[in-house]
Amino acid sequence: MKVPFAKRLACRLLMVTAGLVSGQQVMAADEVNIYSNRQPFLIRPILDTFTRQTGIETNVVFTKTGVAERLKTEGANSPADLVLTVDIGRLQELVEADVVQPVESKVLDTNIPAQYRSKENLWFGLTLRVRNIYASKERTDIKAISYEDLSKPEWKGRVCTRSGKHQYNIALIASMIAHHGEAEAEKWLRGVKANLAQKPQGNDRAQVKAIKEGICDLALGNSYYYGVMLTDENQSEWARSANILFPNQDNRGAHVNISGVALTKAAPNKANAIKLMEFLSGELAQRMYSEQNYEYPVKPGVQPSGLVSSWGSFTADQISLDEIAKYREQAVKLVDKVDFDG
Ligand SMILES: [Fe+2]
Secondary structure, three states: OHHHHHHHHHHHHHHHHOOOOOHHHHHOOOEEEEEEOOOHHHHHHHHHHHHHHHOOEEEEEEOOOOHHHHHHHHHHHOOOOEEEEEOHHHHHHHHHOOOEEOOOOHHHHHHOOHHHEOOOOOOEEEEEEEEEEEEEOOOOOOOOOOOHHHHOHHHOOOEEOOOOOOHHHHHHHHHHHHHHOHHHHHHHHHHHHHHEOOOOOOOHHHHHHHHHOOOOOEEEEEOHHHHHHHOOOOOHHHHHOEEEEOOOOOOOOEOEEEEEEEEEOOOOOHHHHHHHHHHHOOHHHHHHHHHHHOOEEOOOOOOOOHHHHOOOOOOEOOOOHHHHHHOHHHHHHHHHHOOOOO
């Protein structure tokens, strides 16, 4: 990103020197700079649509981790306007590092239900992902299940999951603490550990592969991976070996996490950045997210893609992600305490 920025700036300085543009126009570059954990193939088509509609260019730096530290180091000189990221944990890290600023927007408030945005307007959910339980078609015939069920003795040696420390599981465990209190959540987590077919390992898809291979009968995994696997010729048989179940439909609903966006404190292109945030929460972008990554739209009334809809509708846990975020630290400690990954 450095070279194009520098080039553009040099070009504008030349134009100013030549008296072609005023200083004010130099300040009003029509662009938005983004640090993103989301993969290029996923967001590029959505960003290009935004550029076609508005004339505002988007520059993206893809980073796997370390966005909060990077923004902290760059301080007021950061070229970044927005951070696009997955999971409430990553968004919370930005808040804790004090590198984001609030956005007051009627559009965002209308498009995004309150439980999926920060109370202080410091981050906003853009897509929803359910933490599902995948169940072997061959070795189970259950239609309903809860997260609590994963600790029941009938599932001994039959459950697979990735590391308890992974952000997806931390958010789920934090939600268990929020609903049941720490002592109950600890009992539950010990029960789940006792039921594991193998040491926590691999990613979410590896757990469904393990179902296909007969290693386990139940696995925790995010919803969009079902779509990713079904449409991948090498992985579709993993997905087809399992049913995707939406937990806790008889009570509070399934645990839902988000991908989201936050405005940086530095934000040199603040107005354009807010335009992009609003665009991403709008109907068109919401549909594109669901088509491309099999996620659920955060905006009420927008239908998910055909494939995602075919998994059926579900009730989502109504607890706010702000509330869940409060218990993340406790959840990390609990995972250590019960030696979940050991
Ligand atoms: Fe993921």
